[in-house]
Amino acid sequence: xxRIRARLLVSAAAVxxxxxxxxxxxxxxPSSSSGGQSTESTPSATGGSTGTxxxxxxxxSGSEPAPSDGTLTLGLVLEPxxxxxxxxxGAAIPQVLLDNVYETLVNQAQDGTIVPGLAxxxxxxxxxxxxxxxxxxxxxxxxxxxxxADDAVFSIxxxxxxxxxxxxxxxKVVASATAVSPxxxxxxxxxxxxxxxxxxxxxxxxxxxxxxxNALATEAVGTxxxxxxxxxxxxxxxxxxxxxxxxxxxxxxxxxxKYFKDPTAMNNAxxxxxxxxxxxxxxxxxxxxxxxxxKYTIVDGTTNGKVMMTMNDGRAPLNDVRVRQAINxxxxxxxxxxxxxxxxxxxxxxxxxxxxxxxVDLANRYPHxxxxxxxxxxxxxxxxxxxxxxxxxxxxxxxxxxxxxxxxAEAGITVKTTDVTFDNRLAKIFAKPYDYDLTIINHVEQYDxxxxxxGTPDYYTQYTNPEVARLEAEGLAGDxxxxxxxxxxxxxxxxxxxxxxxxxxxxxxxVADANVHGLPQNAIGESLNVFGLYTS
Amino acid sequence: xxxxxTPPTTPPMPEPALLTNPRTQRRNPLLLVGGTIVALIVATxxxxxxxxxxxxxxxxxxHLASPPGAGGHLLGTDLYGRDILSWxxxxxxxxxxxxxxxxxxxxxxxxxxxxxxxxxxxxxSEFLMRVTDIWLAFPxxxxxxxxxxxxxxxxxxxxTAIGIASVPSFVRVVRSGTIVVMNADYVLAARVAGRRxxxxxxxxxxxxxxxxxxxxxxxxxxxxxxxxxxxxxxxxAGGPTTPSWGLMLFQGQAVISGHPLLVIWPGVAIGLAVxxxxxxxxxxxxxxxxxxxxx
Numbered sequence: 001x002x003r004i005r006a007r008l009l010v011s012a013a014a015v016x017x018x019x020x021x022x023x024x025x026x027x028x029x030p031s032s033s034s035g036g037q038s039t040e041s042t043p044s045a046t047g048g049s050t051g052t053x054x055x056x057x058x059x060x061s062g063s064e065p066a067p068s069d070g071t072l073t074l075g076l077v078l079e080p081x082x083x084x085x086x087x088x089x090g091a092a093i094p095q096v097l098l099d100n101v102y103e104t105l106v107n108q109a110q111d112g113t114i115v116p117g118l119a120x121x122x123x124x125x126x127x128x129x130x131x132x133x134x135x136x137x138x139x140x141x142x143x144x145x146x147x148x149a150d151d152a153v154f155s156i157x158x159x160x161x162x163x164x165x166x167x168x169x170x171x172k173v174v175a176s177a178t179a180v181s182p183x184x185x186x187x188x189x190x191x192x193x194x195x196x197x198x199x200x201x202x203x204x205x206x207x208x209x210x211x212x213x214n215a216l217a218t219e220a221v222g223t224x225x226x227x228x229x230x231x232x233x234x235x236x237x238x239x240x241x242x243x244x245x246x247x248x249x250x251x252x253x254x255x256x257x258k259y260f261k262d263p264t265a266m267n268n269a270x271x272x273x274x275x276x277x278x279x280x281x282x283x284x285x286x287x288x289x290x291x292x293x294x295k296y297t298i299v300d301g302t303t304n305g306k307v308m309m310t311m312n313d314g315r316a317p318l319n320d321v322r323v324r325q326a327i328n329x330x331x332x333x334x335x336x337x338x339x340x341x342x343x344x345x346x347x348x349x350x351x352x353x354x355x356x357x358x359x360v361d362l363a364n365r366y367p368h369x370x371x372x373x374x375x376x377x378x379x380x381x382x383x384x385x386x387x388x389x390x391x392x393x394x395x396x397x398x399x400x401x402x403x404x405x406x407x408x409a410e411a412g413i414t415v416k417t418t419d420v421t422f423d424n425r426l427a428k429i430f431a432k433p434y435d436y437d438l439t440i441i442n443h444v445e446q447y448d449x450x451x452x453x454x455g456t457p458d459y460y461t462q463y464t465n466p467e468v469a470r471l472e473a474e475g476l477a478g479d480x481x482x483x484x485x486x487x488x489x490x491x492x493x494x495x496x497x498x499x500x501x502x503x504x505x506x507x508x509x510x511v512a513d514a515n516v517h518g519l520p521q522n523a524i525g526e527s528l529n530v531f532g533l534y535t536s
Numbered sequence: 537x538x539x540x541x542t543p544p545t546t547p548p549m550p551e552p553a554l555l556t557n558p559r560t561q562r563r564n565p566l567l568l569v570g571g572t573i574v575a576l577i578v579a580t581x582x583x584x585x586x587x588x589x590x591x592x593x594x595x596x597x598x599h600l601a602s603p604p605g606a607g608g609h610l611l612g613t614d615l616y617g618r619d620i621l622s623w624x625x626x627x628x629x630x631x632x633x634x635x636x637x638x639x640x641x642x643x644x645x646x647x648x649x650x651x652x653x654x655x656x657x658x659x660x661s662e663f664l665m666r667v668t669d670i671w672l673a674f675p676x677x678x679x680x681x682x683x684x685x686x687x688x689x690x691x692x693x694x695x696t697a698i699g700i701a702s703v704p705s706f707v708r709v710v711r712s713g714t715i716v717v718m719n720a721d722y723v724l725a726a727r728v729a730g731r732r733x734x735x736x737x738x739x740x741x742x743x744x745x746x747x748x749x750x751x752x753x754x755x756x757x758x759x760x761x762x763x764x765x766x767x768x769x770x771x772x773a774g775g776p777t778t779p780s781w782g783l784m785l786f787q788g789q790a791v792i793s794g795h796p797l798l799v800i801w802p803g804v805a806i807g808l809a810v811x812x813x814x815x816x817x818x819x820x821x822x823x824x825x826x827x828x829x830x831x
Contacts, residue, residue, distance in 0.1 A: 263790060286790050339595060399616070401775070418688065419776075
């Protein structure tokens with residue numbers, strides 16, 4: 001019974017993740033840390049590391065301007081349902097609150113390494129299980145209460161006991177968290193986990209005040225450079241500068257996150273000066289109207305988003321690896337990227353983006369080869385294949401679908417598209433009974449291969465391979481070098497098995513008024529960090 | 537249903553006449569222009585069943601959003617490299633299909649209801665008409681949204697909704713025509729002779745209001761085409777690979793500043809089709825509507 005329950009929980013969590021992934025998939029994840037993540041670096045802090053600087057945000061080096069009393073309005077797509085990301089999944093809430101209002105013990109720097117946040121430094125025991133953090137002193141919550149190790153212990157335990165969203169599962173590995181002194185925190189893991197410290201840079205690492213967790217849905221009390229000030233439902237969320245911030249004060253006094261359901265409306269808002277930044281370009285083909293460099297800046301960086309055509313690996317005929325490989329051969333991914341996303345982004349061949357530490361270039365694993373596709377289909381006895389492509393209401397899916405349908409038709413595969421506009425239908429795809437053949441999703445979470453392809457059929461990809469499960473578990477618990485090697489192997493196996501048809505790494509495309517500075521080039525974490533933004 | 541009480545207050549109306557001077561018929565320019573446009577659309581749709589310059593499914597990624605003529609695409613290509621002329625041609629099928637579904641539903645439900653409302657006792661008639669008024673108060677697009685939620689977004693579900701929403705207008709038009717017919721001497725004679733209601737409806741009422749129904753159909757047709765365009769524009773009709781003029785408009789509007797032709801082509805097609813069906817409807821009305829005879 002317990003086992004069954006646990007399974008249900010996992011699948012429920014899975015839905016939450018993917019539904020969030022696909023809504024957020026509109027490409028909504030510009031983030032705090034900017035700069036490219038080098039391929040040699042690792043998200044792990046195994047072996048211990050210490051830092052001396054806060055991971056600040058991007059901002060121009062050199063002439064950092066003085067704080068101003070101005071207001072900057074950003075255009076976004078997906079509005080949060082509440083302010084409580086402990087019970088509400090999806091990218092919309094941490095996008096606004098993480099790093100801006102709530103801070104974490106550690107941050108992810110521009111090169112992907114882990115750097116100090118609210119923890120000044122930390123050490124990791126040789127067995128990789130015990131983390132000793134030294135917390136910054138003089139930090140206060142925006143209600144004036146001091147932030148201490150007790151609050152950190154509370155926040156960690158709160159994730160384990162009260163959070164209901166699937167991402168909280170990453171905290172299960174914590175066996176105990178203890179406040180040794182007001183500035184000393186000891187965390188013991190039940191087994192070594194190479195991704196735990198990295199996960200502490202995400203929303204689950206948010207440090208909260210025990211006094212305010214009863215009203216998380218409507219107020220946000222953190223230690224960050226901004227405080228939550230106002231929310232006009234259906235329109236905008238406003239943050240204002242935290243005058244008592246422990247670090248250097250935020251540059252822009254007021255930041256407004258303004259939400260637009262229609263991409264054209266957002267474009268017009270920028271053209272008419274209602275907003276200063278389009279944080280995610282929905283129709284790259286429309287970028288032409290912002291070509292004037294004296295007026296607009298176009299940011300073209302990277303995200304962790306992996307746009308893929310998911311195949312239902314657990315259902316005939318897609319449970320036949322030859323059929324999945326045939327589909328991959330039939331697709332001309334360069335042409336898809338060019339036609340669907342105006343060439344912005346990078347073609348990928350496995351569940352990875354070029355900034356992942358284990359990135360292996362597999363983009364050409366299946367070169368465009370219609371004859372080969374037909375041959376594989378013939379071998380599989382599927383010469384008259386008809387499949388349904390379910391399209392969630394996101395621009396990249398609608399843009400990629402016509403080209404995919406056309407290319408698969410050349411290989412003799414008939415694809416019918418169907419719009420899945422509403423949540424109840426989406427839920428049938430991303431939770432049991434996993435009722436779909438093909439769908440197109442941008443998986444936005446960083447390092448999410450262990451969720452999306454965990455080797456067990458408990459997720460909507462239904463990809464089952466014990467070897468992948470073994471390699472992932474071994475990698476997470478092992479030393480750094482074998483960890484990377486194991487994950488590289490996972491990438492290759494997924495590509496060989498054509499577990500999905502990966503299309504392109506989603507770009508971080510933004511347009512801003514030319515006088516807006518400090519926009520992150522690359523989107524790495526979960527937040528849209530506005531700390532470094534200013535206008536000239 | 538056995539006794540038919542003619543409302544005593546209804547003033548005598550002119551005989552419903554299908555007869556008009558044949559000379560004015562020939563000179564009816566509205567009918568001619570409208571009929572020509574409608575015939576053109578029907579012909580295009582028929583041809584597209586057998587031949588289009590390119591398959592509508594084909595995305596020519598070497599020619600994305602090309603101007604007319606490039607790569608053999610007579611009217612150019614859309615954002616995804618699909619041939620615009622082929623899409624316009626197959627879109628005509630969709631346009632005719634939506635009209636047939638929506639108008640078909642509206643006519644099949646609305647006509648009998650309207651005849652019934654015109655033939656029953658005044659109290660029942662009033663009741664039926666008030667129900668129709670409530671029905672009319674329900675916005676067609678809202679109905680289409682509900683249908684899309686319940687049955688999934690498809691052209692058929694969208695048009696079913698539009699058809700159901702168009703029923704009241706049929707009921708009203710048909711009822712008024714029925715009342716006129718019911719006051720005619722030959723109907724009175726038929727009743728005196730003991731003809732029962734359904735027989736009178738079939739034998740006398742229906743043939744005499746047929747012109748009215750045809751006119752109403754052509755007007756509703758234009759409404760349905762616009763509704764399909766609106767729903768496709770909202771992403772609530774067919775998917776992104778179902779050729780439809782409304783969808784072309786939707787996909788083009790995002791890049792209207794860079795590629796205005798992507799919006800102009802389907803816009804012109806929709807405009808022409810709506811104009812054609814409206815003119816055709818007006819022409820038919822001039823010819824058949826008894827209330828306009830003598831004009």
